Amino acid sequence: MSDAERLSAGASPGAGDIVQLLLDGHAHTKADLVHLTGLARSTVSSRVDALVESGLVSFAGEGASTGGRPPSRVAFNPRAGLILAADLGASHGTVAIADLSGHILAARRDEIDIAAGPLVxxxxxxxEWRRLLADNNLSSIRVAGVGIGVPGPVEHSTGRPYNPPIMPGWDRFDVPEYVRRSFDVPVLVDNDVNILALGEQxxxxxDATNLVFVKVATGIGAGIIVGGHLQRGAQGSAGxxxxxxxxxxxESSHAPxxxxxxxxLASGSAIAESLRAQGLPAENSSDVVDLVRAGNSTAIDATRQAGRDVGEVLAxxxxxxxxxxxxxGGSIAGAGEHLLAGVREVVYRRSIPLATQHLSIVQTQAGERAGVLGAAIMVIREVLSPATIDAAIAAGERWSR
Incomplete structure (x- = not known):
């Protein structure tokens, strides 16, 4: 039963629901929590005590006295556990360690070859995760979960890549099972664009509850957030x-x-192929971006047309x-305003005014860590869900070592 179903069925807020209230980053007294939950003071007290015992919640000074002894305050403890995150692309990968608030504690970006296969x-x-844990004196803190983004379709319920075109050897490989041999914790795997959408948001x-993140790089995909929730579809192929x-x-570059x-038509590889056919030295997305930044008019025109093609679908x-x-986002978005201009040109022209009157079409601002942040957020929402916390408290699990 999901958390929403559990509460709608009449279940009273548990320890996990109290944690949700403390995730605002502020310390609260038990009286505050009684007011917010509607629970009896004794019930709140016992649940807070269990959370303190588990390490998820810690004491945070005293509140204002209304006469007598000042009440103690409690707050969520983001260092109760760590999240290991990875954002894997075709040729580069970022690995990171985050605390339970999503704050990135350490990160490293390196070249990888996704085509080398899952084992390598x-x-x-x-x-890299082991090295980051050791180098940053984090090895003594419990690892609570792992999140990984990969550049291909993923069956989210199993964490297995599904026929990914640029990931030879990864098809249906059980990524979570392999990772759990080293870290026996929940392991979530998703398409890289989905985690980018979470990180950008x-x-x-x-405050945006309806957002679409479009990555234009070696491939093209979208991460879709509707009503504040990431939309994966029935099997995970949405976007x-x-x-x-x-x-x-x-304006099309292809024939009627x-x-x-x-x-x-519009991926970095497709643009590079088009430029090579016109005698320009472009082997990949990076070469396209370099030509655009150098002011090459042919590359600029090709990139703007790619934006129009993306706009046709986005409309x-x-x-x-x-x-x-x-x-x-993505490598081609790094070419400046040209891709963006092409997208805007078509979307604003082809979509109805009601849909576009408040629509913003912008370049990514989140930077290289958006992917690992999104991967961490994906896992945090799982491991800190009320049902998961309630089960852990019932089992007597401790977060802090």
Whole structure:
């Protein structure tokens, strides 16, 4: 039973629900919690005591006295556990350690080759996590969970990549089971664009409940947040923009009647291929960005057209989902305003005014750590859910060592 179903069925708030109240970052007295939960003082007291015993909650000074002994205050303890996070791309990966509030305590970015296969890549990031834990004197703190983002489709319920086009050897590989051999904790795996959406929302748009993050790089995908919740779809493939057919328009680079997927038209690889055909030295997304930044007019035109092609698909997304913010990220977004201009040109022209009157289309502001932050947030929401905490308290588990 989910937390929402549990409460709607009449269950009284448990220890896990009290933790949700303390996640605001402020210290509260037991009287505060009695007022917020409607529970009896004795019930709140016993649940707070159990949380303090577990290490998830700690004492945080005294509140204002209303006569007599000042009441003690309690607060959530973000250092009760650690989250190991990884954001893996085709050629680079970022590994990080976060506390239970999502604060990144340590991070490292290195070159990787996702095509080297799961054993090589996962062993590398496992070693990196161990090194970060040791180098930052964090080895004595309990690891509470692991979150990993990968550049391909993921069946989220199992954590297995599913026929990922740029990840040879990863198809249906049991990533969680392999990682749990080293860290026997919950392991969640998701598409890299989904965790980027979570990270962007947390760092830049915390009040946005309807947001679409679009990554334009070697591939193209979208992370969709609706009503404040990440949308994965039935099996986890929601947001696969790259395989949507792009309709022909007057500005299209492909011939009328020639149906092509968005990824075949607007990805970094596709733009580079187009530029090579015109005699320019472009092997990958990085080369495209370098040419654009150098002011090459052919590369600028190709990147702006890629933005228009992305806009053709996003215009439909805007009509269906009515987001308030579209964020463009990925390596090609680093080419400056040209991709963004192409997207805006088409979306604002093709979508109805009601859907676009307050729509912002912007470049990512979250930086290189957005992915690992999103991976950490994904795991934190799981391990700190009221039902999970209640089960841990009932089992007598301790978070702090």
């Amino acid at each position: 890549v996962l062993d590398t990031i496992l070693d 947390a760092t830049t748009f915390p 696969d923009m790259g395989h949507v057919r792009v309709p022909h328009s007057a 009647g020639e149906e092509r997927d968005l990824e075949a 439909t997304v805007v009509s269906l989902l009515n987001p308030s913010i579209i964020v463009l």
